[in-house]
Amino acid sequence: NAGVTQTPKFQVLKTGQSMTLQCAQDMNHNSMYWYRQDPGMGLRLIYYSASEGTTDKGEVPNGYNVSRLNKREFSLRLESAAPSQTSVYFCASRSKGLTGELFFGEGSRLTVL
Amino acid sequence: AQSVAQPEDQVNVAEGNPLTVKCTYSVSGNPYLFWYVQYPNRGLQFLLKYITGDNLVKGSYGFEAEFNKSQTSFHLKKPSALVSDSALYFCAVRDPPGSTLGRLYFGRGTQLTVWP
Numbered sequence: 001n002a003g004v005t006q007t008p009k010f011q012v013l014k015t016g017q018s019m020t021l022q023c024a025q026d027m028n029h030n031s032m033y034w035y036r037q038d039p040g041m042g043l044r045l046i047y048y049s050a051s052e053g054t055t056d057k058g059e060v061p062n063g064y065n066v067s068r069l070n071k072r073e074f075s076l077r078l079e080s081a082a083p084s085q086t087s088v089y090f091c092a093s094r095s096k097g098l099t100g101e102l103f104f105g106e107g108s109r110l111t112v113l
Numbered sequence: 114a115q116s117v118a119q120p121e122d123q124v125n126v127a128e129g130n131p132l133t134v135k136c137t138y139s140v141s142g143n144p145y146l147f148w149y150v151q152y153p154n155r156g157l158q159f160l161l162k163y164i165t166g167d168n169l170v171k172g173s174y175g176f177e178a179e180f181n182k183s184q185t186s187f188h189l190k191k192p193s194a195l196v197s198d199s200a201l202y203f204c205a206v207r208d209p210p211g212s213t214l215g216r217l218y219f220g221r222g223t224q225l226t227v228w229p
Contacts, residue, residue, distance in 0.1 A: 004156070031214070031215050033216070033217075035219075040122075040221060041221060042203060042219040042220055042221040042222050043157075043203065043219040044219075045216055045217075045218070048214065048216060050213065050214055050215075056214075058216070090156055090157070092157075094215045099145055099162065099164045099207070100215065101147060101159040101162060102157075102159070102217055103159070104149075104156035104157040104158070105156050106154075106155060106156045107154075107155075107156055
């Protein structure tokens with residue numbers, strides 16, 4: 001059982017370049033999330049999708065866009081990367097039920113030069 | 114707004130000793146509280162959660178957490194620490210009851226080091 005799979009695991013970009021982080025889950029979960037992790041800041045929610053076909057902004061959405069392609073996949077796009085977006089990005093999906101916990105991918109480490 | 118605070122950036126404890134990682138919360142309504150652990154270069158793993166009921170919650174790897182409503186705390190504990198428990202620990206709180214969004218709001222994390 002793969003759980004939540006993220007690609008790529010590592011990426012280096014130059015300022016102004018664009019890229020898409022891919023996320024897929026095989027647990028038939030409705031809700032999916034993108035977080036970023038920065039030292040001393042914990043995890044901050046970028047965007048989330050409560051169900052297929054819906055997306056909404058989290059705490060730090062500026063500079064990002066998302067697509068909920070289908071129930072399995074939720075991608076995060078950086079249109080014009082900035083050094084402030086250097087971070088580790090985590091995708092997660094939520095198990096069913098109102099009190100379900102989140103299942104996380106292994107993370108994608110992005111460096112913007 | 115839902116939030117949690119982890120007052121300690123680092124906790125150091127000797128193997129075999131009890132450990133406590135602290136978390137306090139601020140919520141509207143009844144809290145749904147979680148603990149996660151992150152090992153180096155890995156994603157977060159769920160340890161335990163408090164939704165309702167017994168104030169002492171048991172979770173994975175021998176961890177437990179005590180919910181204290183009067184002190185608005187949800188401290189993570191283990192009676193006897195192992196070197197392999199060394200990791201980054203996150204406390205989190207969910208959207209208020211009644212919300213179907215299920216977003217989690219995380220603390221800044223506490224680095225636990227267990228020395229032999």
